Amino acid sequence: MKRILLFILPILFLVTAVFAGFGLIQASFEEERLIDDLKKKAKAVNESMELSARHIFLENDLKAAYRLVESFQKRDRTQGCVIYDKEGKILAITERISDWRDKDKPYLSDILASKSPRGTLEKFREYSVYSYILPVTDDNEDVIGAIEVIYDTSYVFTILTQLWKRISASLIVLLLFIVIITLLIQRQIFILPVRRLTQWFTHFQRGEIDKLRPFKENGEFGKLITEVEQVALGLRVARKVVSDNANARIQREDTWTEAKLKDLVHARLGENAFFVVSNREPYMHIIDEATGSQKCIRPASGVVTAIDPILRACGGTWIAHGSTKTDRNFVNSKNKLGVPTEDNRYILKRVWLTKEEEEGYYYGFSNEGLWPLCHVTHTRPIFRETDWQMYKKVNQKFAENVLEELPAKDPFVFIQDYHFTMLPKMIKEKRPDATIALFWHIPWPNPEVFAICPYHQEILDGMFGCDLIGFHVQNHCNNFLDTANRLTECRVDTEKFSVVRKNRETFIRSFPISVGGYMSGNSTQFDENEINKIKKEFKLQDKIIGVGVERIDYTKGIIERILAIDRFFEKYPEYRNKLVFLQLAAPSRTHIKRYHELIGEIDELIEKKNWKYSDGDWKPIVYLKRYFSSEEIRPYYALADFCIVSSLHDGMNLVAKEYVASKKDSSGALILSKFTGAARELTDAVLINPYSIEEFADAIKFTVDMPDEEKRKRMENMRKVVLENNVYKWAGSLITELTSLKKV
Numbered sequence: 150m151k152r153i154l155l156f157i158l159p160i161l162f163l164v165t166a167v168f169a170g171f172g173l174i175q176a177s178f179e180e181e182r183l184i185d186d187l188k189k190k191a192k193a194v195n196e197s198m199e200l201s202a203r204h205i206f207l208e209n210d211l212k213a214a215y216r217l218v219e220s221f222q223k224r225d226r227t228q229g230c231v232i233y234d235k236e237g238k239i240l241a242i243t244e245r246i247s248d249w250r251d252k253d254k255p256y257l258s259d260i261l262a263s264k265s266p267r268g269t270l271e272k273f274r275e276y277s278v279y280s281y282i283l284p285v286t287d288d289n290e291d292v293i294g295a296i297e298v299i300y301d302t303s304y305v306f307t308i309l310t311q312l313w314k315r316i317s318a319s320l321i322v323l324l325l326f327i328v329i330i331t332l333l334i335q336r337q338i339f340i341l342p343v344r345r346l347t348q349w350f351t352h353f354q355r356g357e358i359d360k361l362r363p364f365k366e367n368g369e370f371g372k373l374i375t376e377v378e379q380v381a382l383g384l385r386v387a388r389k390v391v392s393d394n395a396n397a398r399i400q401r402e403d404t405w406t407e408a409k410l411k412d413l414v415h416a417r418l419g420e421n422a423f424f425v426v427s428n429r430e431p432y433m434h435i436i437d438e439a440t441g442s443q444k445c446i447r448p449a450s451g452v453v454t455a456i457d458p459i460l461r462a463c464g465g466t467w468i469a470h471g472s473t474k475t476d477r478n479f480v481n482s483k484n485k486l487g488v489p490t491e492d493n494r495y496i497l498k499r500v501w502l503t504k505e506e507e508e509g510y511y512y513g514f515s516n517e518g519l520w521p522l523c524h525v526t527h528t529r530p531i532f533r534e535t536d537w538q539m540y541k542k543v544n545q546k547f548a549e550n551v552l553e554e555l556p557a558k559d560p561f562v563f564i565q566d567y568h569f570t571m572l573p574k575m576i577k578e579k580r581p582d583a584t585i586a587l588f589w590h591i592p593w594p595n596p597e598v599f600a601i602c603p604y605h606q607e608i609l610d611g612m613f614g615c616d617l618i619g620f621h622v623q624n625h626c627n628n629f630l631d632t633a634n635r636l637t638e639c640r641v642d643t644e645k646f647s648v649v650r651k652n653r654e655t656f657i658r659s660f661p662i663s664v665g666g667y668m669s670g671n672s673t674q675f676d677e678n679e680i681n682k683i684k685k686e687f688k689l690q691d692k693i694i695g696v697g698v699e700r701i702d703y704t705k706g707i708i709e710r711i712l713a714i715d716r717f718f719e720k721y722p723e724y725r726n727k728l729v730f731l732q733l734a735a736p737s738r739t740h741i742k743r744y745h746e747l748i749g750e751i752d753e754l755i756e757k758k759n760w761k762y763s764d765g766d767w768k769p770i771v772y773l774k775r776y777f778s779s780e781e782i783r784p785y786y787a788l789a790d791f792c793i794v795s796s797l798h799d800g801m802n803l804v805a806k807e808y809v810a811s812k813k814d815s816s817g818a819l820i821l822s823k824f825t826g827a828a829r830e831l832t833d834a835v836l837i838n839p840y841s842i843e844e845f846a847d848a849i850k851f852t853v854d855m856p857d858e859e860k861r862k863r864m865e866n867m868r869k870v871v872l873e874n875n876v877y878k879w880a881g882s883l884i885t886e887l888t889s890l891k892k893v
């Protein structure tokens with residue numbers, strides 16, 4: 150638009166200037182002509198009255214004088230007539246101009262003396278008038294008086310105004326004409342070819358190769374199009390070569406790395422686009438409370454920890470809720486941005502939700518309903534009809550956002566978690582060609598528990614829109630198959646591990662999720678400085694240090710952990726003053742009453758226990774209640790002699806794996822709840838039942854007393870498991886499974 154204005158405005162300006170100049174000339178000619186006419190007319194009228202006037206003066210016939218001036222009273226345009234005697238005194242004047250009498254007329258004596266007539270424009274009342282004075286002489290050529298005719302000139306201005314109106318109307322028509330013609334020309338020579346090129350690109354991007362038509366454009370534009378076509382062709386060939394090379398490399402390499410995953414994605418997905426959908430966004434823009442400036446953080450979330458390295462490796466689009474006000478400042482017109490911000494590896498598309506939507510869908514149905522339902526930690530799930538309606542509405546909103554991104558053929562959509570159970574069906578209905586996988590990051594309960602949810606039928610039906618549903622452990626897969634079997638009309642194939650319903654088959658598989666970034670991270674001097682700083686700040690020199698890292702959530706067993714630490718110091722007082730436990734805790738879902746209460750309960754309990762044992766500078770628990778970035782957590786893992794993960798129930802728990810992966814020197818030990826998915830793999834951890842405070846306290850003692858050699862051996866074993874079964878392998882197996890469902 151700006152460009153069109155830049156082009157069109159000078160033309161309009163020029164045409165207006167020419168028209169105005171032309172109008173001025175025409176108006177001044179017209180004015181001159183009209184005044185000239187008036188002069189001639191006034192002169193003629195005056196001359197025609199000369200005889201009658203002479204008679205009036207010679208006979209001193211005042212009656213005739215009155216008659217003469219009054220004959221002007223009714224004339225059109227003519228204002229009136231004045232008869233002067235030879236001294237210049239008024240003998241008679243038309244009544245309607247009687248106040249002309251008062252006008253000062255210094256020129257009159259000159260006219261009478263010189264015997265020359267005079268015509269001039271004069272101001273009278275608020276008008277402009279034309280006055281013509283004719284001296285009248287006798288036979289001896291002596292002046293005997295004068296007659297003056299006064300004409301109203303306002304009609305001249307009326308005619309000129311009409312002329313200007315006509316000129317303006319023609320100018321407007323001409324300008325409109327020019328605008329229309331320019332727009333048409335510009336559309337023809339610029340917009341249409343650019344639009345065709347854009348469409349061509351869109352088809353190319355979406356992989357709609359059959360819709361690509363060769364361009365027939367001449368001139369510079371044609372040359373540009375030829376170049377674009379060459380680049381596009383080169384890109385397609387390059388993609389094919391990358392895909393072939395990638396296939397060859399996958400066969401050669403054993404361990405899963407970022408590069409191997411990249412190869413797998415190129416080989417398996419080729420040109421097929423990859424989309425991730427989750428509630429939590431991987432990068433969140435917030436206002437830094439300390440500095441007041443805007444900054445980008447990675448939220449504390451298992452989904453983010455696992456999926457971000459995958460998209461970093463393979464690119465693609467991640468669609469998630471843009472949850473902060475500041476988020477809006479960083480997206481383009483399509484609500485997208487490249488992330489990570491410093492090194493754009495993939496696209497993040499932010500979906501905006503209203504407060505009501507967030508309240509009902511996220512806080513309400515997802516986190517007060519499904520979350521406690523699936524975790525079975527004895528927090529009562531709450532199901533409200535209004536939340537459920539909002540949950541479906543938000544799923545629909547995400548479906549629309551996903552659908553508008555999908556390319557023409559065979560896209561892959563990878564949905565995360567319990568926030569989007571209705572999304573698979575909504576997408577599948579519109580795009581049956583899309584391959585859809587859903588990964589359930591939390592536990593799946595048994596059918597009796599799941600049936601508590603009043604909407605279980607619809608939820609399962611929504612999930613059956615998937616081609617593949619993944620859980621962390623086989624037990625959750627079994628629970629899901631049981632649930633499908635017991636609560637819906639379907640056929641469960643126990644050989645293939647699939648559910649067949651309404652002629653659609655959904656495969657159920659376990660994929661134990663893991664971590665990736667810690668393997669490649671280079672923790673050296675930077676960590677050492679940070680470690681020393683932390684030790685100094687919390688007076689940890691020569692202390693045995695334990696660490697816990699989580700979101701403040703009732704499923705994480707934080708209360709049980711504090712009680713176990715209390716019992717440990719009670720039972721084994723020799724460790725007082727020698728051991729410090731660092732609890733890093735990020736407040737989360739704080740609008741929910743239960744979470745709000747939990748924050749208060751933890752504060753109170755830690756305060757109480759610290760008061761109970763504190764001795765001089767020493768206190769048993771250092772409680773750091775705030776968000777920590779993964780870079781900030783790193784030195785805490787490094788300095789900790791042991792880490793406690795005491796979830797009451799957890800799908801996997803990536804803190805356990807992160808801690809193990811970060812221990813490059815194989816030091817440290819892990820105390821791990823039996824009720825986490827991670828406990829199935831990390832069997833060399835000290836496994837605990839967090840509900841049994843006695844057993845838990847003894848496990849801390851056992852871990853602290855464990856000989857270094859055994860600790861090292863256990864850590865080495867756990868590291869082997871985590872490094873081999875890393876997040877790249879998790880994603881690799883998932884993509885392999887997904888693509889083998891549909892041959893691409």
Ligand code: F6P
Pocket residue numbers: 428429449450451452453566590591737738800
């Ligand atoms: O495991 C479920 C999950 O979605 C994880 O990604 C993460 O640990 C947690 O829930 C995040 O919760 P939220 O996104 O609600 O803060």
